[in-house]
Amino acid sequence: MASKVLIAEDEANIAELLRFLLERVGHTTRWVADGKSVLDVAREWQPDVLVLDLMLPSLSGFEVLKAVRSDPAIAGLPVLMLTAKGQEKDRRLAEDLGANAFVTKPFSNTDVLSRVAALATG
Amino acid sequence: MVAAAPIGFRIKQRRRDLGLTQAGMAQNLGISASYLNLIEANKRTIGGRLLQQIAQQLDLDFDSLTGETERRLMAGLSEAASEPSMRQAGVDPASVPDFVGRHPAWAAALLATLRLGRAQEQTVAALSDRLAQDPVLSDALHRVISHVTAIRSTAEIIEGGDALPTEMRERFDAIIGEESGKLAEAAQGIVRYFDASEPGSTSGIPSEEVDDNFIANANHFPALELAGDEMRKTLDSIAGGLDAALADYLQNAHGIAVRATSTKRADGMQYRNQARFDPASRTLEILDNASPSTRRFQMAHLAAHLFAADAIAEAVAAGRYSSDAARDWAKRALASYTASACLFPYEAFLQDAEHLRYDIEMLRQRYAASFEQVAHRLVTLRRAGASGVPFGFLRADPAGSLSKRFPLPGLPIPRSGTGCPLWAIYNAFQTPDRLVRQVAQFPNRARFLFIAHTVTRRPTRFSEPPFLRSVMLICDTIFADRTVYADGLDLSARGVETPVGPTCRLCPRKDCQHRAEAAIVPL
Numbered sequence: 032m033a034s035k036v037l038i039a040e041d042e043a044n045i046a047e048l049l050r051f052l053l054e055r056v057g058h059t060t061r062w063v064a065d066g067k068s069v070l071d072v073a074r075e076w077q078p079d080v081l082v083l084d085l086m087l088p089s090l091s092g093f094e095v096l097k098a099v100r101s102d103p104a105i106a107g108l109p110v111l112m113l114t115a116k117g118q119e120k121d122r123r124l125a126e127d128l129g130a131n132a133f134v135t136k137p138f139s140n141t142d143v144l145s146r147v148a149a150l151a152t153g
Numbered sequence: 154m155v156a157a158a159p160i161g162f163r164i165k166q167r168r169r170d171l172g173l174t175q176a177g178m179a180q181n182l183g184i185s186a187s188y189l190n191l192i193e194a195n196k197r198t199i200g201g202r203l204l205q206q207i208a209q210q211l212d213l214d215f216d217s218l219t220g221e222t223e224r225r226l227m228a229g230l231s232e233a234a235s236e237p238s239m240r241q242a243g244v245d246p247a248s249v250p251d252f253v254g255r256h257p258a259w260a261a262a263l264l265a266t267l268r269l270g271r272a273q274e275q276t277v278a279a280l281s282d283r284l285a286q287d288p289v290l291s292d293a294l295h296r297v298i299s300h301v302t303a304i305r306s307t308a309e310i311i312e313g314g315d316a317l318p319t320e321m322r323e324r325f326d327a328i329i330g331e332e333s334g335k336l337a338e339a340a341q342g343i344v345r346y347f348d349a350s351e352p353g354s355t356s357g358i359p360s361e362e363v364d365d366n367f368i369a370n371a372n373h374f375p376a377l378e379l380a381g382d383e384m385r386k387t388l389d390s391i392a393g394g395l396d397a398a399l400a401d402y403l404q405n406a407h408g409i410a411v412r413a414t415s416t417k418r419a420d421g422m423q424y425r426n427q428a429r430f431d432p433a434s435r436t437l438e439i440l441d442n443a444s445p446s447t448r449r450f451q452m453a454h455l456a457a458h459l460f461a462a463d464a465i466a467e468a469v470a471a472g473r474y475s476s477d478a479a480r481d482w483a484k485r486a487l488a489s490y491t492a493s494a495c496l497f498p499y500e501a502f503l504q505d506a507e508h509l510r511y512d513i514e515m516l517r518q519r520y521a522a523s524f525e526q527v528a529h530r531l532v533t534l535r536r537a538g539a540s541g542v543p544f545g546f547l548r549a550d551p552a553g554s555l556s557k558r559f560p561l562p563g564l565p566i567p568r569s570g571t572g573c574p575l576w577a578i579y580n581a582f583q584t585p586d587r588l589v590r591q592v593a594q595f596p597n598r599a600r601f602l603f604i605a606h607t608v609t610r611r612p613t614r615f616s617e618p619p620f621l622r623s624v625m626l627i628c629d630t631i632f633a634d635r636t637v638y639a640d641g642l643d644l645s646a647r648g649v650e651t652p653v654g655p656t657c658r659l660c661p662r663k664d665c666q667h668r669a670e671a672a673i674v675p676l
Binding site: 042044045047048049051052086093094097115120121123124126127128136137138139140141 | 294295298299301302303304305306307309310321328331332371537540543562563629631632
């Protein structure tokens, strides 16, 4: 199912690759590189899935996630968190804050695609 | 307290070296031979004029005779002998004076070696902290992972075998080239940073090993929660309230009598946490000045040992402990956990905590519990799918040492020794019995809410110094608004936070006027 996927990632090459992968299977994507823009774009564009990197400038991925969950306009947005390998503690914190799924960097492309698809179809 | 220096040995040895008889020397000193015999056997302490006379008789200077060097040696070795590893090796602290008197050079060499070992242990712990918390390293590793991610993802696309337009193919080749270069650069940076140093990090100290195992389990043991719930059901089936039920359970299920012992007759040293179980007489003695919450917890602790013996043994077996002493310590800690799970049932306590917005004073009243008991329980509310606010926990003594620590993700606290002098846990000692809150910002910009309060380990008489400790709960400021402790705080305002560090030896703040120790890495 084609969905709208918002990508929040500060590494331009990774963002470009994610967009390529997702668009190739029919999704529409938009990309933001800092935490503050995520909220603005999410409210305005109403994506089906947010792919959210943990390490973002201005607002961290945790802060963005908390803000998403406390904003009634986007509180139900499914969030796929990108966390770093070996950082189990980050994953626990993200779970506490309401992340729906996780992909560990370095990720496999098929893993990202299947998780986005699962979140998009609810 | 260090035993008296073995002056007697030195007097006896010197007298013999000079060829004097005990009777002859006693006569010269104007004392009886039997009294000199007692002095030489270290059974009489002497001083003042008699000591000066003996020094004169033996042609020794006063300081050599009083044995100041030996006294220092004994102080150091006595301290070392009381450490768990030495106790485990069968070292008897009472033999220190004899050892120092007979082999002073060996004693000095042993003490120097032990001190060197301790210093190196601290360095290893500090370097281990640095590995875990260093912001430079953390940033470097993040960059490595990002570059590897880009390379892996690109490689998968290229390998996928799909026909890619030339322009796209060239773009992906460029990404691999660019990211590979950055990866090599980041890896070289890490190598340069470490400069080939490779510290290890094993503790061997029972209390630290127990803390480490609790941390590895995220402070939550589902099997013990289950055991605590079952124990509570058993107690609830007994009439007469929780305290009576605990006493009844111990008596009827295990033949253990609970008895109050007068503090006038008891040797307080034998009562860990104001209670002692005597297996021979099947009696749990609780000091009569113990608070009701302590009394209840001590009964629950013993009951948990017996009720949940298998679950506790399994949890110990599943942990990583290097000695029997550590396993014993773990058994006690896990029994406390089970007791806590019984006295503060998970679901009800979590519901109350959320409803009362983690107001510890209100929870204390609701559960007739102490501050420390409530704080401890809050830390364990980590059940998957039904967790509370993630709290860390620290306990400190007035000398600054951290005697218990359950860290949080991203919270840079040292593995051993003291914390930052600016932490609320230390401020709390200045206002005993009053809660201190603080928004603390660490050098890596992580912000945490600190909630500290002193606790009295046991009541003391007027003539004794108070037995205070300070307990601190810690939560990421991101969760602070779920607690009453953020009320009235504008967490987004500038200047609301206190700039703190992990501990002076790990702290990179150059301009801190509270620095008590140089940083281990030059600033």
